[in-house]
Amino acid sequence: MHVPLEQQTPPYYAVIFSSQRTEGDHGYGQMSDVMVDMASRQPGFLGVESYRDTGGAGVTISYWRDLESIRHWKENPTHQVAQDKGKEQWYAGYSLKICKVERAYSFEA
Template sequence: MSDLAKTPQPPYYAVIFTSERTAGDKGYGRMADLMVELASQQPGFLGVESARDAGGLGITVSYWSSLEAIRAWREHALHQTAQEKGRTDWYERYALRVSKVERDAFFEM
C-alpha cells in the first residue's frame, strides 16, 4: 500500500502492529490481503498504511473510530485465525500498540 489513509478529524484510534517475519510466505501474502479487505468492511474502520523492508521488518497502522471497533475487529473469527497463524507460522516476533490520535497534520506537494 502506498497511499496515506484518509482519516477524519481527531480524535480517532491507531493500532500499530510492528512485526518481524519468518522466512517464506506460507500463505501470508494472501491472508494479509484478505485481512485488509475484511477490515475495510468493518464498522469503524478508517484506513490502513503498511510498509515492510527487505529484511522482513514491517509496520502496519490501522485507523479506527473507537476502541469498541478495535475490539470487534480483534474478536472477528477470521481475524483470530490469522492471529493464530501469525503466532505459529508467520512472525518471529511482533508488538501491538493501540493509541488515541489527538492531533494530525498532512502535507502533499
C-alpha cells in the first residue's frame, strides 16, 4: 500500500530537478507522464511534486526512501533514454540536487 507523502516519516530523500525547457513539446509531455508512472512503481518511490511557469522554468521534486532507490531509478533504461532526450532536445539547462529530509511538517487552513 502506498502511503501519502504527507504521512511519510523522515528521514527520506528529495531529488530536486530544476530546469529550463526549450521551445515546443517534441514529445516531452508524453515522456513526462511515462516517467511519473514508471517512477511511482519503483521500489523506494514516495511521491513527486512538479511546477513549471509560462516561461519554461520548472522544478520537479521526487521523494525516495533511500539513496539506493534513487540510484536504481537513475539507472533505469527508459529513464536513461529520457535523460538523453532531455540533453539533446527538451532542456536549455538543468541542475539536480539530492537532499536528505530530516524533518517535515505542513499546515492547512
